[in-house]
Amino acid sequence: MELEPNIPEAARPDATTWSQDRRFKFIDYRLRWEGRLRRADLTEFFSISLPQASADLAKYDEAAPENMKYDLSQKCYVRGPEFKARYGRSSPQMYLSELAALSTGILERSATFLGWTPPVGLAPAPVRTFDGDVLAALLGAIREQLSMEVEYQSMDPAAHSTREVSPTALAYDGTRWHLRAYCHFESRFRDFVLGRLLSAKAKEKSPWTANQDQAWNTLVMLHVAPASEMNDTARKAVELEFGMLNGQLRIEVRQALLFHTLRRLRLESSDVGTAASPNRLVLLNRDEVEAHLDAQ
Incomplete structure (x- = not known):
């Protein structure tokens, strides 16, 4: 690290x-x-x-x-x-x-290498749970390049709960873990929330790998800056906090994780950084970035 x-x-x-x-x-x-x-x-x-x-x-x-x-x-x-x-x-x-x-x-x-530690307080957050046996099976499928039959609890009541997928990678959005996989039912690569996978059973060798996932392998550069309505003191504080150079921060992200990244930074809406939706950060190259969102 x-x-x-x-x-x-x-x-x-x-x-x-x-x-x-x-x-x-x-x-x-x-x-x-x-x-x-x-x-x-x-x-x-x-x-x-x-x-x-x-x-x-x-x-x-x-x-x-x-x-x-x-x-x-x-x-x-x-x-x-x-x-x-x-x-x-x-x-x-x-x-x-x-x-x-x-x-x-x-x-x-x-x-850890920690010895003495200061008093620490952490804002509580709900613990995301998932089945350890399912995770182990998914890791085996990624390693051996296998397809799997999984049972997935979708938010959509009309969605199929059981489907065949080819797991290719794991992704973390800052809050929860996802399985990146090729979905044979939808004929596309997509994310599955790890905690909603109820079961996973290996099937057969799969032709699908992470190398074929265009959104996973496409890198998008975010150009981020302090919100324009900030005063000089506030702008300087934000630049210092995020380690900005010349008033800007560049963040490289996989296209597959672009939506999650924008949401985490509160940059998903074009209103962010305005009086209607105040924020410390604005996205300078929004048109370019949103074109990548539309292509997912």
Whole structure:
């Protein structure tokens, strides 16, 4: 999850094993987000000896001497004033994602590099449920390129509940998971909400793959900017929040997920950003984007 600018390999400690590389990432992560690190943090988390922990710290310090200093009063290593993360694993996006996952119980603490954590409050959201056996069957069908007979609870009472599909991918719209599949009944690729799939039974080898899904493979660029009616202070705040360059943000999205993305950003309507429908963001290339919506 390398979400920050690429860091040259030469700037990283030269790990001899995968395990040591993971320990270097742990050192980098703890220094950045907790500002301190003890040898015991390494020995306890990775079940290694004190000499091994000392060797790892020395090797990390050799590659990034500005990143940590030993504090005699605290008897631990502390983050240097010129610290620069050496791994994308230490990105703020990763830290906050792990913090949220830990707070909701999705991740156990042992599965993260988190040590001390601040008090965290999360806005409650309904839990989307789905059948684990169905998910496992769908993953098998995607991997083996099989068609399946599925039972699907549609919102449309006239829709067929049982149909043959060829699963090709999974998609997440920011709120819920979808199965992307070729529907043999409708003769097209479409989305199925994962939680509405009641059963799934493998059938036979399928000719359909994600490579044949034009909407899945077509990328659309959204040109987004702060709403024009904003004052300069509000505009600057939005530009800063979204990391905009020259007052704009470009977001690349699969055409198959275009509607979901626009809805999540509250950009699905041309009224958005007007007095009738206030929003912080506007879509600058709406005509181009809506042409892709019509083509789905």
